[in-house]
Amino acid sequence: MAEIEQTGLLGLDFQELSGVVQKHGQPEYRAKQLFEALYPQRISSLDAISTLPKQFRVALQEEGLEIRRPVIEKTFRSTDGTIRYLVAMPDGETVETVWMPEGDGGEAGDGSSADESDWQRATICVSSQVGCAVNCQFCLTAALGVKRNLSAGEIVGQITAVLQEHSVDLERQRVNIVFMGMGEPFLNYPQFMKAVRLLVEGVGFPESRMTVSTSGIVPRIHDFGGEAVRPKLAISLNAPNEEIRTSIMPITRKWGLDLLMQAAREFPLRNRERITFEYVLLDGVNDSANHARQLVELVRGIRCKVNLIALNPGPDIPFGTPAESAVQTFQSVLVQAGIPAFVRRPRGRDIYAACGQLKRTAG
């Protein structure tokens, strides 16, 4: 895959902005002005940064250093308030970013719909790559293959574009970020982590409001545990044993379930933090009460919770959605064994539709 070229100002950290400012012979405080404009103020055009002298703005433009924020190209509204955006990168590649007002559809949400202007909390689901190389058999993004990594600026830019679209005031309104859109964040680790730092230090998200989901890139799980500032960790487990996992997530051949569970066991959790295991239920494949009992043994001793997701079906997905009763039985086996387990509501499914469906239907 091609190396990422830094294409604009968005995605540069304070030190890099200081370098730009120095190169242009501008006073040091201009770096702070640029940083403030890009991140907390979420400004998308150089001309709108009124604190900068015109001649400096023109010089940056002449050098090709525009802000270059990704732009919302298409908007799809779901009846439950979820909005899916097709977002175009500066080179024309597109990804999906999803806005979910009123909770994340999981255990915290009450599942109620929200008027567009009348929300208290929202979750933004963001993409980390154009497509994905991991090839999970139930996921539509897999069929796209991976085109390229997103830069830190393109990851942050999806979020700032959506925040601006909804005129969000982060001091007053509560927004969570989930890195669960297209792509495998841990296969784009440096840019993903840089985006996290810009979100925390710049845009104003506490790390506790962010969750990253990985299909199980074991060496990066270890790295991630050592980060001073990091989102919460979710692992897409999706199977109760090696055999089933290998058949639906071929990445298991590279990092087996033993290694993955060992990484989860060793993961240094913070006070009151839990690992989330995501588990997509596939009819007749991984959804029996026996599978649930195996899962209980697999996660025993790990401070965790399990999010159950009934398959979001789609064309070319060779699996079916389990009956509601199977989902409930599966959940109750976990709960009775003392494992917090939640069924993600259909609106949650709307998020996971971010796994390739929007882009495909949009052509």
Ligand code: SAH
């Ligand atoms: N690549 C990362 C993050 C993005 S996928 C990962 O796999 O964890 C986010 C979640 O969507 C994963 O837990 C994945 O298992 C789930 N998912 C993928 N396709 C789905 C589908 N068709 N229905 C329901 N969930 C799906």
Ligand code: SF4
């Ligand atoms: Fe990639 Fe995640 Fe989809 Fe697997 S589930 S193909 S890792 S996006």
